[in-house]
Amino acid sequence: MTPDTTQQQHPIGSGFTAASTAEEVLRGIDLSGKNVIVTGGHAGIGRAATRALSAAGASVTVGARHPDRAAAAVAGIERVEVSRLDLLDPASVDAFAARYADSGRTLHILINGAGLAAPAELEQDARGYEAQFATNHLGHFQLTLGLLPALRAAHGARVVTVSSGAQRFGEIRWDDPHFATGGYEPTVAYAQSKLANVLFTVELDRRFAEDGIRGYAVHPGVVVGTALNSAAGEEGLRAAGLVDDSGAPIIDPEHGKKNLQQGASTIVFAAASPLLADIGGVYLKDNDISVLDDEPRPMSAVEPPSEIMSHALDPEAAQRLWELSEQLLKG
Template sequence: MTTRLTTRFTAQSTATEVVSGVALPGRRVVVTGATSGIGLETARALASAGAEVTVAVRNPAAGERAAQDIIADTGNKDVLVASLDLADQDSVATFVAGWYGPLHILVNNAGVMEPQLTRTPEGWELHFATNHYGHFALTTGLHQALAAAGDARVVSVSSSQHRLSPVVFDDIHFERRPYDPQTAYGQSKTANVLFAVEAARRWAGVGVTVNAVMPGAVHTNLTRHINPEPLAHYEESGAPQLPWKTAEQGAATSVLAATSPLLDGASGRYFEDCNEAEPLNPDNFHGGVAGYALDPDDAARLWDVSTKAVSGR
C-alpha cells in the first residue's frame, strides 16, 4: 500500500503560489478548455513559469482572447491557440495529427456539466463523450509525444461529484435507464479517475505519470447548465456549506500535479486541495475519493471499452 502524499499547500493555496520557484522553459504544455475559469488560470500559471502553452479550445476566437490575456499578464509570448472539440472525434484526431515533437504536460481540463440529454453522432451521451472519450482519444493519441518527453505528466481533472456514480458499464449512455444529468456528470468524472489509474499502470515504463485532481467548488462557465434551485435549497438546508474557491485556487491542484517536484514519480492517484485525497468517509462531507474510482479492475475494463469505442466509430 502506498503512503498518502501530502504537501505544504492547502485548499487556500493559489496556482501562483504552487508554481512559485518552478522553472518550465523548454517545456511544452497543452491545456484543454482554457478560455476561462480553472483552465485559464492553469494555463496562466504554467506560462508564468516559462512554458510554451497551447490553449486547446472549442472556440478559437475565445482562445485568442485568453492567449492575449495570458501574454499580457506573464510576458510569455509562447502561448498558442489550437482548435479542439472533445465531443467530436474527428476534431480530436486532427489535433493529434497536427502535433509534432515532445509534449511535457497535458492538462485534460475541459468538460461539460449537467446539460439535458444530448447524444453525439455516435449515439454517445454527451458527458461521457466529452469528459472521458474525448480526453481518452486525445491522451492516447499523444502517447508517443508524451513518451518522447521522458518525464511527462498528464493531469486528469475530475470532481468530487464522481461520488455520485461509478461507471455503469451495462448502460453507460443511458439507453435503458432514466437520464439524470448529475448521475451522468458523476459517472464521467469517475471515468476521469479510472483513466489515470490505468494509464499510470500502462505507461509507468515510459516515464509518463498520470494523476487525477479535484479542483474544488468554483463558479465558472462549466456550471451554466445547472438548475440553481437545488443548489439554493441545499445552501439553505443547514448542510455543511460548499467551500467555494476562486478560479486561481481551483487551478492550484492541477498546477501542483502538472509541475511540483513534490509529486515526482507519483502516478495513478487522486488529489484534492493540493494533497492526495483520503478514502471517502461520512465525516468528510465534501472531500475524499470513492473506492470504485480507484478500482484497478474497473480501470482496465474502462480502458478496453474506451479503446473499442473510439477505434470502432
C-alpha cells in the same frame, strides 16, 4: 496479482492548503522549455492554470472548440497558442493530435481540463454517445492516446485529468453508459464521467509509468465562476451554498468552495510539483494527495464530500473501462 492502487493514496504533507493559489504552488518552479496542452485552457480554472503555467515559463497550447473566442480570452498571456479541438468530434480530436505531432514538439504536460456542464435533457454526439461521458472521458481518452508519442518523447511527462468529488457517487453503467435504455439524470451521468476520469488515470499510470508518463486525477474544488457551475443559475448556486442572498460568491476553501486561482492550484500542483516525481495513479485535492475515505456521506451544500473512495481506484474496473473505451472509439 492485481496491483494495490491504494498504496500511494495518502497525503504527503505538501505544505500547501486548500486556500493556496496556482501562483503560490508554482513559486520557484521553472517550466522554461516545457510544452503543455490544456484543454479548455481559455476559460475558468483552465485559463487560471494556463496563466500560471505561462508565468512559470511554460509554452502552452490551448485546445478549444471555438479558437477565435479562445484566442481573445488568452490574449496577452505569453507563450500561448490556440488550436481547434472539439472533444465530441473524433475527427477533430485526431486532427488536433496530428497537428501537434507535425510540429515536432515533445509534450511534457497534458491537462485534460475541458468539461461539459450537465445538460438537463439527454444529449448525444453523432455516434449516439451520451455527451458528458463522450466529452469528459472518451474525448480525453482519445486525445491522450493520440498524444502518446509526444508524451513518451518528453522522457518524463504528466497527464492531469480534472475529475470531481462527484466520483464518490458515480458508477460505470457497463452495459449502457450512454443511457440508451432511458433513465437519464444529469447528475448521474456527470458522476459516471468523473469516476471514469479517475479510473482512466489509474490504468494510464499502470500502463505507461515505465515510459515516464504518470497520471493524476484532480478535484479542483467547487469553483464559482466556471461555466460548469454557472450553468446552474443563481438559484441553483444559492441552493448549493456557492452564492449568498445578494448573489455574491461564497469563497470558503476549507469547505471546498474556491475562487478560480484556488481552483487551478491543485491542477498545476499535479502538473509540476516535484513532490510527485515518483508518484502516480493518484487522486489529488487541496494541493495534496487525498485521503482514502470509504465512509458513505451524503452530498452537502455546506461541505461537499470530495475525498477519494476505493471503488474509484479499483484496478480491475480501471482496466475494464480502458478496454471499453477502446471499443467505443472503434464505433
